[in-house]
Each structure stands twice: as C-alpha cells, then as structure tokens.
Amino acid sequence: MSDRKIKTVVVDDEPLARKGLRTRLERHTDVEVVAECQNGLDAVSVISKNRPDLVFLDIQMPGLNGFQVIHKLRELNQPIPMIVFVTAYDSYAIKAFDIHAVDYLLKPADDARLSDALKKVREYYSTQHQDEQSRKLVNLVAELTGDDCEEILRKLASGEEIETNPYPDVLAIKDGSEVTRVAVQDIQWIDAAGDYMCVHALDGMHIMRKTMKELEQELNPQWFVRVHRSAIANIRFVKKLVSHISGEYHLILQNDTELKVSRSHRDKVKAAMKM
Structure with missing residues (x-):
C-alpha cells in the first residue's frame, strides 16, 4: 500500500x-x-x-x-x-x-x-x-x-425474499417507423393531449399513444405520482409544492414548470413529498 x-x-x-x-x-x-x-x-x-x-x-x-x-x-x-x-x-x-x-x-x-x-x-x-x-x-x-x-x-x-423492481428502466416510444428509448429516470412529467401522452424528459418531449392509466401502471409509484386527472409528475424533479389562497395546490418542477394538483390527488402528492 x-x-x-x-x-x-x-x-x-x-x-x-x-x-x-x-x-x-x-x-x-x-x-x-x-x-x-x-x-x-x-x-x-x-x-x-x-x-x-x-x-x-x-x-x-x-x-x-x-x-x-x-x-x-x-x-x-x-x-x-x-x-x-x-x-x-x-x-x-x-x-x-x-x-x-x-x-x-x-x-x-x-x-x-x-x-x-x-x-x-x-x-x-x-x-x-x-x-x-x-x-x-x-x-x-x-x-x-x-x-x-x-x-x-x-x-x-x-429470510423473506426481496423482489426486484418490476418497473421498466426504459420506455419505448414509437413514432411511425421509429422507436425512441427514453430512460424512465429522465422523465420529468407526463400530461395528456387528447388521445396522446406528452412525455417530457430531459432530452425533450416525446409523444406516445397510450392512456394515462396504462402509463401510471408502468411507472414506479415510489417516484411517479398522479397529480391530476391528466398529469403525472416525477417527484425527483419537484422543487416545491405551493398552496394558494384559493386553496389550490401547484407543484413547481426544477425547470419551473407548474403543475396543478387536483383535490382528489392532493393527499397522495403530499405523502409522496413526505409532508
């Protein structure tokens, strides 16, 4: 040595x-x-x-x-x-x-x-x-x-068995004849646009044809939380949770994107942020 x-x-x-x-x-x-x-x-x-x-x-x-x-x-x-x-x-x-x-x-x-x-x-x-x-x-x-x-x-x-993570590390997003592999850990938030999902990741926005419910089931709930009927946020990219005088709550992401938190999802969001 x-x-x-x-x-x-x-x-x-x-x-x-x-x-x-x-x-x-x-x-x-x-x-x-x-x-x-x-x-x-x-x-x-x-x-x-x-x-x-x-x-x-x-x-x-x-x-x-x-x-x-x-x-x-x-x-x-x-x-x-x-x-x-x-x-x-x-x-x-x-x-x-x-x-x-x-x-x-x-x-x-x-x-x-x-x-x-x-x-x-x-x-x-x-x-x-x-x-x-x-x-x-x-x-x-x-x-x-x-x-x-x-x-x-x-x-x-x-002596109990520890199960491995059942959630994928990558989302395969098909666009016509092309398939883009997006790292799940890089996804900041997802919102709905009609019949499509807009996946906002560090490398930009990707469009995929899937329902919000299907996506929610694929993503690890330890990190991804439903904040609204049409939005899912990655807690790792959340900067703060802000309450307004009106009683509404909004999530502020690290890139300053603001996501409204619906009343029905407020408790779940607070729990995810350990509040």
Missing part, C-alpha cells in the same frame, strides 16, 4: 456516533477523515465534492437513507467510494450485504471491530478492488424495491 492516506467521510445523523467513530479513526495513521455529514443530502454533496476513498455510511437516516445516498450518487454519475455500512441492526441481517459493501459496523462500534473493517479496506485499497466493490454495491441498490431500508433489513433477517 502507498503512503497516501485513505480519504474518509463519516456519515451519521447522531452527533455522538460521528464523534466516537472519528475519535477511533484518528488512531489509525493511514486514515484521514476529511468530512463529517449529519444527513444523506449533505453526504451526496460532500462525497461528490471531496471524492473520498472510503465512507462510513449510516443506513438509517431521515431524508435520504444510506441506500438512497448511493442511488443518488449513481444518478449523478459520481464514482462510488468504498462503503462500510454502519447500523444498529444485528449481524444476521446486515451480513447479507457483505458481498456488496467492504464491511459493516454495528453500533456502537468497538476498536477491534473497526480494526477488522479497516483491514478489509486496506486490502481493497491496495489491490484496486474498490471498483468491483462499487459495481456490486450499485447493482444491489438498483435491484432493491421501493421498500425503506428498515423493511428490507427486516425481510433479510426473517
């Missing part, structure tokens, strides 16, 4: 947990803690900016959990660093992630267990296997369902 230190980020919503882990890490001279994060959103920003070699990532966090942090980094085309999961769950449950993460730590982590984890980190680091580990981790996150992380771990602990 070279003399270059392992750039490390500690992510945990509990201040005492971050402090305790950092104190233990400081005893290892080849590890340099370059940042701490108290939530998943900060973690995405800090990891993208600092490009650390290693992240101690808490799984259970408000906002973005540990799995969602990895998914967001993937969406932003950011390299995935070596990951050591940190969790309060028992070893039986988290061992299912051994082949995807470098290692895991149970709270509160003791010195011996941390040393074992860092030994694995050094082995990955010195043999350049972190790329393989990152690929496996990304595959795991891509395969998980929309269940939150606690539910996933509960299923693992009880």
Whole structure:
C-alpha cells in the first residue's frame, strides 16, 4: 500500500456516533477523515465534492437513507467510494450485504471491530478492488424495491425474499417507423393531449399513444405520482409544492414548470413529498 492516506467521510445523523467513530479513526495513521455529514443530502454533496476513498455510511437516516445516498450518487454519475455500512441492526441481517459493501459496523462500534473493517479496506485499497466493490454495491441498490431500508433489513433477517423492481428502466416510444428509448429516470412529467401522452424528459418531449392509466401502471409509484386527472409528475424533479389562497395546490418542477394538483390527488402528492 502507498503512503497516501485513505480519504474518509463519516456519515451519521447522531452527533455522538460521528464523534466516537472519528475519535477511533484518528488512531489509525493511514486514515484521514476529511468530512463529517449529519444527513444523506449533505453526504451526496460532500462525497461528490471531496471524492473520498472510503465512507462510513449510516443506513438509517431521515431524508435520504444510506441506500438512497448511493442511488443518488449513481444518478449523478459520481464514482462510488468504498462503503462500510454502519447500523444498529444485528449481524444476521446486515451480513447479507457483505458481498456488496467492504464491511459493516454495528453500533456502537468497538476498536477491534473497526480494526477488522479497516483491514478489509486496506486490502481493497491496495489491490484496486474498490471498483468491483462499487459495481456490486450499485447493482444491489438498483435491484432493491421501493421498500425503506428498515423493511428490507427486516425481510433479510426473517429470510423473506426481496423482489426486484418490476418497473421498466426504459420506455419505448414509437413514432411511425421509429422507436425512441427514453430512460424512465429522465422523465420529468407526463400530461395528456387528447388521445396522446406528452412525455417530457430531459432530452425533450416525446409523444406516445397510450392512456394515462396504462402509463401510471408502468411507472414506479415510489417516484411517479398522479397529480391530476391528466398529469403525472416525477417527484425527483419537484422543487416545491405551493398552496394558494384559493386553496389550490401547484407543484413547481426544477425547470419551473407548474403543475396543478387536483383535490382528489392532493393527499397522495403530499405523502409522496413526505409532508
């Protein structure tokens, strides 16, 4: 292994947990803690900016959990660093992630267990296997369902099967003799225009002949929510939900598109935005 230190980020919503882990890490001279994060959103920003070699990532966090942090980094085309999961769950449950993460730590982590984890980190680091580990981790996150992380771990602990995502990653939109493949994750919103659907994606608008109900059934409800009789929005592109004096609600997308939210869909929209 070279003399270059392992750039490390500690992510945990509990201040005492971050402090305790950092104190233990400081005893290892080849590890340099370059940042701490108290939530998943900060973690995405800090990891993208600092490009650390290693992240101690808490799984259970408000906002973005540990799995969602990895998914967001993937969406932003950011390299995935070596990951050591940190969790309060028992070893039986988290061992299912051994082949995807470098290692895991149970709270509160003791010195011996941390040393074992860092030994694995050094082995990955010195043999350049972190790329393989990152690929496996990304595959795991891509395969998980929309269940939150606690539910996933509960299923693992009880031996239940975790089903893969049944929703397509790509919509094939036919226009005459041409078929355009549109990445579902790039779709911002969809609205109806007579017998056609206007699919507004990052690369422009696409017209497809399908009913709103058919499209709604094809799209992952974790991300796509019906906001009106004739409109579906991708929550990942929503900037804010605005209420007017009249009692009407409107969604404002990141590109400043404004979508009216009907009364019958208001509660569902609020739930999707975790309000």
